[in-house]
Amino acid sequence: MNDSELVRILSSIVLQSTPLAIAVCGETITERAGVVNLSLDGTMLLSAMVGFVAGLLSKSVWVGFLAAAGVGALFAFIIAFGSIRLRKDQFAVGFVLTLLGDELSAFLGQNYTRIPGQKVSHLGIPLLKDIPILGPMFFDHDLVVYFTFILVGVTWWWMFRTQHGLRLRSAGERPEAGFVRGINVNRLRYIYTLVGGSLVGIAGAAYSLDIKLGWSEGHTRGLGWIALAIVIFGGWSPIRGAFGALLFGASKALAAALQRRFPEESVVVFNATPWVLMIAVLLLVGSDATDRLIALVPRRFQSRLRQLLRVRPPGALGTLFIPGEAGGE
Amino acid sequence: MSLGRIARYLWPAVPVLIALVITGLLLVVFGVSPQAGFGAMLRGAFGDQSRVLSVTAFWVPLALASVGLVVSFTAGLWNIGVEGQIVIGAIAASWLALKFNFSGPLQIIFELLAAMIAGAIWAGVTAFLKTRGKVHEIFGGLALNNLAIIFTNYLISGPWQPPEGGTFRGTVPFPTKALLPLYGDSRLSPISVVMVIAAVVIVFLLLRGSYWGLKLKALGKNPSSAFLLGVSSERETILALMFCGALAGLGGAVRVTSWFDSLRQSISGGIGYLALLVVMLSAFRVLLIPFIAYFFSAVLNGSITLQLRTQLHSSLGGILTGVLVLMVLLFGELRQLKRFSEGRVSSRPDE
Known part of the structure; x- marks a missing residue:
C-alpha cells in the first residue's frame, strides 16, 4: 500500500x-x-x-x-x-x-x-x-x-x-x-x-x-x-x-x-463489526470495569483518562418536565 | 347517556378507524380501491380453512414472544432483544435436529428445551450487559439481534450448508421425527397452540398471585424503592429477561419445527419487533395478548395476499398495525387524556 x-x-x-x-x-x-x-x-x-x-x-x-x-x-x-x-x-x-x-x-x-x-x-x-x-x-x-x-x-x-x-x-x-x-x-x-x-x-x-x-x-x-x-x-x-x-x-x-x-472467512467478521463495536464502546464508557482499569494507571493521568473514557448523560434525559410539580412554584 | 359516556365506549374504535383511513388512502394513492384492497386482505387471512390455519400457525410464536415480553415489561425492561432470542432459539432447535438422534418423542422435547435454554441465555447476556456493564438493554438487545441473524447466515452458508451446495436459503429439511406433528397438510401444530395457552396461564398466575410477580411489579414501578424493600434489582432484571428469552426461544423452535422444516435465512423476520407492538397495544394485560396477536397475524398474512393480488408491497399491513399502535399510545386511555386537559391550566403558571 x-x-x-x-x-x-x-x-x-x-x-x-x-x-x-x-x-x-x-x-x-x-x-x-x-x-x-x-x-x-x-x-x-x-x-x-x-x-x-x-x-x-x-x-x-x-x-x-x-x-x-x-x-x-x-x-x-x-x-x-x-x-x-x-x-x-x-x-x-x-x-x-x-x-x-x-x-x-x-x-x-x-x-x-x-x-x-x-x-x-x-x-x-x-x-x-x-x-x-x-x-x-x-x-x-x-x-x-x-x-x-x-x-x-x-x-x-x-x-x-x-x-x-x-x-x-x-x-x-x-x-x-x-x-x-x-x-x-x-x-x-x-x-x-x-x-x-x-x-x-x-x-x-x-x-x-x-x-x-x-x-x-x-x-x-x-x-x-x-x-x-x-x-x-x-x-x-x-x-x-x-x-x-x-x-x-x-x-x-x-x-x-x-x-x-480474505473474502471467504471474513464476511461474518465484516457484518458483525458494527454490532460488536456497539457493545464494546458502550461497555467502555459505561461499565465500572473501566473505572477499575483507570485506577491501575499512574495517578496523574487518571483524571484525564477518566475524562476521555467516561461519559455522563444529561441529568433529566428522557424525563418529563411539568413546571407546577417540579419545584417551579 | 351522557356524551362523555358515549365517547368512552366508542373511544377504542377511533384508533382502528384512523389506521384504516390512512391505509385506505395509501391504497387509493397507489391505484387500488380500498374495498378491493381490504377485501383481498380479509380473504387472505380468513378466506378458507387453510388460510385460517396459516394465520394461526404464524400467531403461535408471535403470541409466545408477546407473553414473555409482558414479564420483562412488568419489570420495567425494554427487551428489544426478543427478536434475537427467537432467532437463537431456532438455531438451538436446529442444532439438535441436525446433529443429534434421540429416540422417539425425546427428540422434539429436547429441541424445544434447548431452544428455551438458548433464548434464556441470549437474554441473559443482555441482562448481564445491563446490570454489570451499564449497557442499556435496548442497545445490548439490538446488537445481539443482529449478531444472532449474522450467525444464522453464517451457519446456513457455512457449516450447515446443504451438501448439494449454494442456495444460501436454508439447511436441509429435518427428519420427520425432529418436527412437531402438524395438523393435516397445514403448517400448524396443535401442540404449539397448547404451548401458547399454557404460557398465558402461567404468566397470568405469576403476575397476579406470586411473590416473584410482586417483586417484578415493584421493580418496574419504582426501582429505587424496590431496592429499599429488599428486591434485588440485578437478580430480578436477569430473571425477568431470561424468562422472556425462554418463551421467545420456544417461539423460534416452533418456527423451525412447524412453520418451516429447516433453519432459514430470515427465520424470525421481525416477529420479535411485532411482539413489542402487540404488548404495547395490550397495555401489559396478558389475557389480551392472544387476541391482539391473532389480529396482527391476520393483518400480516392478509397483506401478503394483497401483494400477490395487486403487486402492492406487503408492508401495508405493517403500516396499518403501526399507525394503530401509535394512535393508541398517543391518544389512548380517555381518562388520561382528560387529566391532561385539566393539568394544562397548572402547567402554565406564568400566565
Whole structure:
C-alpha cells in the first residue's frame, strides 16, 4: 500500500462518515434538551426514501434535502408532542415510529427502487484541497461534507459558548433550575427536538443523494441505531460524537479491507463489526470495569483518562418536565 | 347517556378507524380501491380453512414472544432483544435436529428445551450487559439481534450448508421425527397452540398471585424503592429477561419445527419487533395478548395476499398495525387524556 492509496482510503472514511456525523449531531442536540428521539432508524429510512424521490421528481438535490428535513421534523414533532403535551412514554412512541418509518419507506418507495437519481455534485475547495494529505482528506469532497464540518463546529459553539446553549443544556440537565430562571423549558424542548429531527432527516437524504446513492428497501437500516449509540459514546458532545462517527467509518473501512483480503472467512467478521463495536464502546464508557482499569494507571493521568473514557448523560434525559410539580412554584 | 359516556365506549374504535383511513388512502394513492384492497386482505387471512390455519400457525410464536415480553415489561425492561432470542432459539432447535438422534418423542422435547435454554441465555447476556456493564438493554438487545441473524447466515452458508451446495436459503429439511406433528397438510401444530395457552396461564398466575410477580411489579414501578424493600434489582432484571428469552426461544423452535422444516435465512423476520407492538397495544394485560396477536397475524398474512393480488408491497399491513399502535399510545386511555386537559391550566403558571 503506497501513500496515495492510504490518503484515498482516509478521504473515503471522512466522506462515508458524514451522514452518521450529521445524525449524531442532531440527536445530540435533542438529547441535550432532555428528549430521547428513539426513532432515528425509521426516520433515516423514510427521509432517505423521501429525499431521493423528491430529488428525482424536482431534479434538484436541495428540494430532496428539504423534503427529508421535513420528514425528520415531522417524526420529531410526534415524539415531542407525545411526550411533552400528551405525557406519553417517549421510548414507546419512538420505537413505534422506528418500525412505522421502515414500513412506510418500503411501501411508499416501492416504485423507486434501484433507479438512478440526483447526486450532490463534487466540489473541491481551491487551494485548500492542494494541501498534502489533509487537502484530499477534508477539502476535496462536496457541499454535504463541508456542511457537516460547519454543523459540528457551530453546534459545539452554540451549545457550550452561548447563552442559548446554556439554556438548551439546562433544559436537559436540570429543567427546574432553568425554569426558576425564567426559561420556558418545554418550548425549548420542542424547538431543539425539531431541529435535531430535521438534521436526522438531512442525514438520511445524505445517504440516498450522496454517500450511498439511490433507494432500495432497507437502504440505511441499522445505521440509526448506530447513530444513537455513538451519541452515548460521544458523551453528548457534537465534536466527540463526530469523532465517534469517524471512528466507526474507519473500523468499517478496515473490516472491508479485511474482507477483500480474505473474502471467504471474513464476511461474518465484516457484518458483525458494527454490532460488536456497539457493545464494546458502550461497555467502555459505561461499565465500572473501566473505572477499575483507570485506577491501575499512574495517578496523574487518571483524571484525564477518566475524562476521555467516561461519559455522563444529561441529568433529566428522557424525563418529563411539568413546571407546577417540579419545584417551579 | 351522557356524551362523555358515549365517547368512552366508542373511544377504542377511533384508533382502528384512523389506521384504516390512512391505509385506505395509501391504497387509493397507489391505484387500488380500498374495498378491493381490504377485501383481498380479509380473504387472505380468513378466506378458507387453510388460510385460517396459516394465520394461526404464524400467531403461535408471535403470541409466545408477546407473553414473555409482558414479564420483562412488568419489570420495567425494554427487551428489544426478543427478536434475537427467537432467532437463537431456532438455531438451538436446529442444532439438535441436525446433529443429534434421540429416540422417539425425546427428540422434539429436547429441541424445544434447548431452544428455551438458548433464548434464556441470549437474554441473559443482555441482562448481564445491563446490570454489570451499564449497557442499556435496548442497545445490548439490538446488537445481539443482529449478531444472532449474522450467525444464522453464517451457519446456513457455512457449516450447515446443504451438501448439494449454494442456495444460501436454508439447511436441509429435518427428519420427520425432529418436527412437531402438524395438523393435516397445514403448517400448524396443535401442540404449539397448547404451548401458547399454557404460557398465558402461567404468566397470568405469576403476575397476579406470586411473590416473584410482586417483586417484578415493584421493580418496574419504582426501582429505587424496590431496592429499599429488599428486591434485588440485578437478580430480578436477569430473571425477568431470561424468562422472556425462554418463551421467545420456544417461539423460534416452533418456527423451525412447524412453520418451516429447516433453519432459514430470515427465520424470525421481525416477529420479535411485532411482539413489542402487540404488548404495547395490550397495555401489559396478558389475557389480551392472544387476541391482539391473532389480529396482527391476520393483518400480516392478509397483506401478503394483497401483494400477490395487486403487486402492492406487503408492508401495508405493517403500516396499518403501526399507525394503530401509535394512535393508541398517543391518544389512548380517555381518562388520561382528560387529566391532561385539566393539568394544562397548572402547567402554565406564568400566565
